[in-house]
Amino acid sequence: MIINLWINDKEFMDDVAPDKMLLDYLRSKGFFSVKRGCETSNCGMCTVLLDGKPVLSCSTLTVRANGKHIATLEGLQAEALEIGGFMADEGAEQCGFCNPGFIMNVIAMKRELKDPGEDQIKKYLMGNLCRCSGYMGQLRAIKKYLAAEKEGAK
Amino acid sequence: MKVVGQGVRKKDAMSLVAGKPVYTDDIVPANCLIVKLLRSPHAHALIQDINVDKAEKMPGIECVLTFRDVPQSRFTTAGQSYPEPSPYDRLILDRRVRCIGDPVAIVAGADEAAVNKALEAIKVKYEVLEPLVDFRIAKDHPILVHPEADFKTLIPVGADNRRNLCASKQFEYGNAEEEFKRCAHIIEQTYRTKANQQTMMETFRTYAVMDVYGRLNVTSSTQVPFHVRRILANALQIPKSKIRVIKPRIGGGFGAKQSIISELYPAVVTWKTGKPSKMVFTRQESFAAGRPRHESEIKIRLGADEKGMIQAIHMDTLWNAGAYGDHGPTTVGLSGNKSMTIYGQAKAYKFDYNVVYTHTLGGGAFRGYGAPQGFFALESAVNELSDRLGMDPMLLRMQNMLCGGQVGHLMHAYDEVEPLSSCALERCLAKAREMIGWDEKYPSREMDNHKVRAVGCAVALQGSAIAKLDLGSVEIRLNDDGFYTLLIGAADMGTGCDTILSQIAAEALLCDYDNVVVQGVDTDLSPYDKGSYASATTYMTGMAVVKTCETLKKKIIAEGARLMGRSAETAGFDGQKVFALDGDQSISLKDIANNSLLGWNRYLAASEAHSSPISPPPFIAGAVEIELDKLTGKVEIIDFAAVIDCGTVINPNLARVQAEGGIVQGIGMALYEEAQFSPKGRLYNDSFLKYKIPTRLDMGKIRVEFESSYEPTGPFGAKSIGEVVINASCPAIAHAIHNATQHYFRELPITSEQVLLSMQKKP
């Protein structure tokens, strides 16, 4: 089926199989930041923004993205480096495999929640698993990032 | 120190957080054949016939391989130095299948859909045999897992395939039975742990291509590139010189990737077809065909006098190797050698173990490598002893455990007898006690709403590389303008060893961290390193870095002096320049470097190897506060305080995150992680849907502090940290649950259901 969609504000037109998942389509187009970590929609590694909302690209049919806007980390590099900088300053990025999906969801959270407390942050990011870091360093980084954002906005 | 001790960003951090394509499946060549396996649905069977005619001819299929098409020489898939202690009990494809998931055929084709169709078209006729699934009855059972005549072990590990023994040993120091007779108190209990899965976020994956020299180039997500090279050569029966192994960025390993798992299949496909091929394990495959932590049953006798001084420890360990030996013979030793060593004043240690074969998924290496099981058992026994004595468990430990005052004493129960070289454990435990508020909280406090809070504690150690055996070398080159290239064979799997080793180099060379560029690993280009396991990269490879820097500095001084027309003894080096010790003359490193590339000067590079005769233990003291819901049995982790002696902390950020990560893995192991098998040996929980690892809502506060001893044999006084960090969680949590409920929990994981059902009985 022929679809057209926007990935990081660039228009793509393609003939895709009706059962091709968005994750595989994105990687076939060179968006390698989007990772597969499981087959059961549990890990969050494949998170992308679909019309601004964080979704699991492993569980989204590409054809359903027809006419829609998708954002991957490749298109959010400035924010990625900013959030990532705070993570790097904690040593929390570790193996890095969960980073893209995690940072995408942090970006979504920052846009959706106003001034989230620790509990809200943890709940929002719950769907992003990490096996390396023990989550504490990630939380330190997010809190510092949000505080810096707040400071910068003043 | 300027660089060591700083929490610098990892060298690769910004690429990782920006999502750059740096992992195996991001850099794989286009048009790679896709390789998949047909796997046995039976735990024990013989392939009577396998018909691949139809599959082979299907569109897009390049080849279909069966046991007839692969070399018949057995090997091991355990990444260990050669000659491996692991039995050579495996073939790439075997006629006898020994566990559900054992490979039966290899299919390579143009795309996944074609390969999946071909897999369905392969017809296998199995003679289904009775499987042996219970490791408690495996030894001397009539059903043999490895009856083959060509089963072999290269070094004696007490294996006997006619008895289903993968390894066995008896060890004794002193006379345990005599000591037990004199003991006022003896704790005699059996402890059980289950298989756990590493669940690194990047599954196993490999691709292979033939290069311009007709050699097999294998790029793999592996912790052990040099062992991969050797093992593939063994498996394919080709010279080692025909293989090159490259390690890109890896999405975690935790020991899973210390075995050769996905490498075999693209290697054989590409070697046979000449075409690039790749294999990416699904998560389901990584669960069902990975290498989980070994299941164990550990009987302990712990004897003490009236004052609570431990006199004798006897550990009798039964270890489930599963279908293949892999890391079975080597992990089991740590269950006793690491745990008993921490109580260094006992008069007798006895350690017996049996590693048995069963028709279940073969176990492998997982952080701690046998020590977590051993510490769960022994520390739990020590906590039971403290109850028996009516003594505070931390005080009981203080008077028995290794401490700074025992530096120099021989550790008789250790893997190899060696003197304790550095220790700050007593400071660690004292601090953990203070951090958790032990005095106010021990043993427990009733809360509102049917909840109770309780605390528990444990101490543990690990090693720093394997004494005498492990070897790592590095090369450092001086380049134009004075920057250094650090070439390593140690495999960074996200831990940050690239960074740590660069920090050590920068400190030793007296330059900025950014002045050292690091590269690894490519077995054609990198100096040999045994790989990233046994907590070796900082301690062992780090010393190779220190030694190499010393050699290189001498060369820089000699060359700088020569360029100044002086002799080397009259010159010094401050990182920026070589200068006259007795005058104003100096020449910048930049000038020396640029000159060194000219034929009439000397090119400057150095390469040293290091192996340590000892393996100085790092230490951890862990104290945990839990809240237990008496109505449901649910255990919440409120606060985990860990204080670690890893010697000098090279990078406090990375050390802290290693600790937090290990502690949380231990929480999963303690409370709910368990690979669950059916009576026929099928893994029930082969997905993240059913095998749950801790999420960020599953731990409360984790607080990590460091109390550093100075390890004279380590780089700038450092030991290791990678594995010790997982060892305290299980016994500390089990202890806290005991203090909350008065019941002892001697089997992991301690699920809420078990807690509740226990509480319904009398303690």
Next chain:
Amino acid sequence: MFTINQYVLAESLEQAYALNQSRINVILGGTLWLKMGRKKFNKAIDLSALGLDTIEEDEDQFKIGCMCTLRQVETHQGLDQHFDGVVAKALESIVGVQLRNGATVGGTLYSRFGFSDVLTVLMALDASVERYKGGIVSLADYAAMRPDNDILVRVLIKKDPRRASYSCFRKSAGDFPVLNCAVSKLEDQWAVVIGARPGRARRIMFTVGGTPSEENIQSIVETVRGSIPFGTNLLGSAAYRRILAEVLLRRNIEAILMGGAQ
């Protein structure tokens, strides 16, 4: 992974219904569960263009379109102000926001999953479902029916002043519930719903005037434990679920009596 021959963006419910009469066609919800299976479908029907992804609120009720995501339902301000915020409470521990941005109410309820927190909480609120051909039926009845080829178009929740509370037990965050429970009270009518037994949610109605005494509560507990079957699976045993049922039930009743969801 499932396979599809053709994707159809339905232009009307009539078209969707007609296509759905074939057993090898399927209506797409969030496709999360579908993806874990291996079924081979001919036509996959998408209802996304039919305006069924909104939550309408008027004086009398909430009308939740079948294509609303769980996250939409969870974050709906109006819904959150009713029933002691119990709907958000029931939804917020399900795996993660990304999953809830994909899973649909229609797909979840049609599937009648045993583990469903959505089914449990909506049954306690006496929700109804509007089916394309089959009209409106109570969710409790719908849950007991076998899945058929009709289309679940909307979920309807009457705005009444009932109090409600939701409680569930999970072994770890993000896991399936070992058991879940929702209770609501409207005057003297108490609705007790137990789900993830591991079977799908079941509801029992009780009439208790005034404030229930300990005897009333004990009687409710015994009736629930006596008439709702519990089973054993990897998550837990029947015996454990029976114990949890009482714990969750009492917690919910207490929360309602204290005036709000816990």
